Amino acid sequence: MSMKYAQRLCQRLSQLALVVGFSLAPTNIGLAQSSNNNTVSYTQFLNALKAGEVRSVELYQEQGLAKFRRKNQPEQSPPQEVRLFDRNPELVELLRQVSSRYDTTVRVVASGNESAVVGLVSNLMLGFLLLIVFLMILQRVSNAPGGPGQILNFGKSRARFQMEAQTGVTFGDVAGIEEAKEELQEVVTFLKNSEKFTSIGARIPKGVLLIGPPGTGKTLLAKAIAGEAGVPFFSISGSEFVEMFVGVGASRVRDLFRKAKENAPCLVFIDEIDAVGRQRGAGIGGGNDEREQTLNQLLTEMDGFEGNTGIIVIAATNRPDVLDAALLRPGRFDRQITVDLPSxxxxxxxxxxxxxxxxxxxxxxxxxxxxxxxxxxxxxxxxxxxxxxxxxxxxxxxxxxxxxxxxxxxxxxIGMTLTPLLDSKKKWLIAYHEVGHALLMTLLKHADPLNKVTIIPRSGGVGGFAQQIFDEERVDSGLYTRAWLLDEITILLGGRAAEVEIFGDAEVTVGASSDLRAVANLAREMVTRYGMSDLGHLALETTGNEVFLGRDLMPRAEYSEAVAVQIDHQVREIVMHCYEIARKLIREHRVAIDKLVELLLEKETIDGDEFRALVRQYTTLPVKDPPWKATATPVSFRQDAERS
Incomplete structure (x- = not known):
């Protein structure tokens, strides 16, 4: 029992003892209080006896007390009391004489046995109450998390178990990931009719690893497999294996697979397996010993000396790059299914x-x-x-x-809509900034067309935004051309270019901070990763050098200092080239910009068709319409944090 519970127990016992003690004490106290109301001295009592004034006497020898009534005392009045000495033979002799001479009644009252019984019963009740309180507190401590009653259960698996999986989810409830559903259908078929595969010597995968970004439906797929197969289903999170005590995680793994063998064929689903399956012996000062022991036990159970026939392990993660190589090899997770973003x-x-x-x-x-x-x-x-x-x-x-x-x-x-801005200099700045973006989306040849532009502020510091209609095929395939990237950098710089052309360098605001960060990243990737510069077709930087357990602390330099200077020079050239194009287009279409800003300040939101119709009146350049205009709708957004 912990010190805190012991102190609480002592406090409650002391309080209970005080309450019971006060409840048992009033007999003698009441007797003393009542005896003070009608008490005479011993001498007065003797004089009354000798004078023959006493009618009756009751002696309480155990209490050293005598009660007597005088002959002239009314019947309804209480008797008088007198305290006696321990040894008083003269009183006994005097009472014998008085009883024969004055016809005085003398009676001895034996009350000692009754008080002893009452005291014994009171003590037994107090002990019984204390025992009940102690047992109740001990039971509460034992059932508490981490209490003495839970010590023997540390090594037990905490997996949720369903004999007949009633998840309420089937493959009909899972949409958008047909390829993954088709591969997992084989797992369901094996669990229902394993002879179909074993008769020709096929072996079903022991483990299936679901890989994909968050929210793509990995956990939903596992529930659908359990719902379709109708076999015993164990589900647990990877973080539930690891505890502060060394060896607990490995014990839980053993217990989990022992229960699974007893209910084979069955499914074991481990969600967020990266919590326990990270690379071993990596990071500063080595790895976590408890996690590594748990991982070693998991590797042994999945593909050790003893086979787990009929047990299929399904795991899900959105960080496959941190998993240990031994966990991903065939024989453990034989099949890796990518659950990607839907088309x-x-x-x-x-x-x-x-x-x-x-x-x-x-x-x-x-x-x-x-x-x-x-x-x-x-x-x-x-x-x-x-x-x-x-x-x-x-x-x-x-x-x-x-x-x-x-x-x-x-x-x-983007965020929740806030109260529109009042007419002020800030509102004019935001309007010119956003119209600068929107105009370049409309005029640049390789850019995606405009959907709408607004100056209604949003939560998170967004003062306004210009929204494009991104090409769906380009987004899904991830294939971006050099011309599209250059136009995208030019569009990002359109807000700053509009501020400089309209208000001058002295009135430039910090509203383009997020644009400039995106420009720097995109231009550097064109030089160092995509080979889209004068440095040639070289990948000078690679991804995956993050600092975490399993990666290097300091990324290795992949080029010399001279090459670094050339990279910076190429990045600057790309940015400045796009910036000059943005300023030139805005300068040439100043009249159109002024008209668009006036309209935007009046309506606060302009859709793409209305914006393009107005631009056509003031330019000879071709205006870019959506190629799928019949079904054109916005598919992405751009946001600019406008801060005054």
Whole structure:
């Protein structure tokens, strides 16, 4: 028992003793108080006896007390009392004489046995109450987490177990990841009909590792496998193996696989396996000994001297780069399934699943929403429809409309709408800044077209933003051309270029800080990773040198100082070239910019079609329309933190 519980026990026992002691003490105290009301001295008592004034006497020898009544005393009045000495033979002789001479009644009252019984019963009750309190406190301490009663259970597995997995999820509830579902269907078939594979000598994978970004549905897939197979299902998180006591994690692994063998064939699902499966012996001063012991035991159980026939381990992680190589080899996790972000068809299927229980207006097109959201995961799409439903209920509408979908996309990607700015210098600065971005999106040949531009502020310090319609195929494939990258850098610099051209260098604000960070990163990647500069087709920097357990503390220099100077020079050349193009276009279209700013200040939001129509009136350059204009909708966003 810990010191804290022992102190609390002593405190409660002392309080209980005081309460019981006071409740048992009032007999003698009441007797003493009552005896002080009608008490006479011993001498007065003797004189009354000798004078024949006493009618009756009661002697309480155990208490050393005598009670007597005088002959002239009323019957309803209480008797008088007198304290006796321990030895008083003269009193006994006097009482014998008085009783015969004056007809005085003398009676001896024996009360000693009754008081002894009462004292014994009181002590037994006190001991019984103390014993009950002690047992209750001991039981509470034993059941507490980490208490004495839990010591023997440290090594027990904490996996949730279901004999018949009723997860409520099947493959019909999983959409957008058809390739992963097809591969995992083999696992379900093996669990239901293993003879189909074993009859021709095939061996089902012992482990399946689900890899993918957060929110893509890895845990949902595991629940669907359990729901489809209908076999015993163990689920546990990787962090639940590791405790502060060395050896507990390994013991839990042994206990988990022992239970799994007793219920084979079955599924074992380990979520976030990177918490226990990190690379061993890496990092500063080595690794975590408890985690390494747990990992060693897991490796042995999955593919040791004893086979685990009928046990299929499914694990999920979004950080496969930190996992130990021994864990990924065939025989342990034989199959690695990538659960990637969904494509257009996948997003449409996910939206159809999450739209089942929502009231959506007939004019809302799920196909249009799917085109607007490349790069969204399944969890983000579910959150998008939920935010739209919340906005619909707040606005007291019967069904979700396109307005709620638009606001929900902006709220999820950019932030919550704040109160519009009042007419001030800050509002003019933000308007020119955002129109600078929007104009370059409209005029540059290889840029993605504009969807809308707004100066309504958002949470997180976003004063306004210009939103593009990114090409879905380019986003999904990740193939970006050099011309597109240069135009993207030019667009990012459009806000700063507009501030300089309109207000001058002295009035430049910090609103372009996020733009400049993006420009620096993009230009440096063009030089050091993509080979898009005069330095040649060289990859001078590689990714994966982060500082964490399993990686180097200091990244190794991959080029000399002279090459570093050339890299900086090339990055500066790219940035300055794009900046000059941005300033030139803004300078040449100053009239159009002024008109657009006036319109933006009046309406606070301009959509892409209206913006392009106005630009065509003031330029001879071709204005870029969306190639899929019939179904054109915004699929991404750009945000600029405007701070005065």
């Amino acid at each position: 257009y068809k996948g997003r449409l299927q996910i939206l159809q699943v999450h739209a089942r229980n929502k009231k959506i207006a007939p004019e809302v097109s799920l196909e249009a929403i799917a085109r607007r959201t490349p790069g969204f995961s399944g969890a983000e799409l579910a959150n998008l429809l939920n935010e739209a439903a919340i906005l619909t209920a707040r606005r007291r509408k019967p069904a979700i409309t396109n307005a709620e979908i638009d606001d929900a996309i902006d709220r999820v990607t």
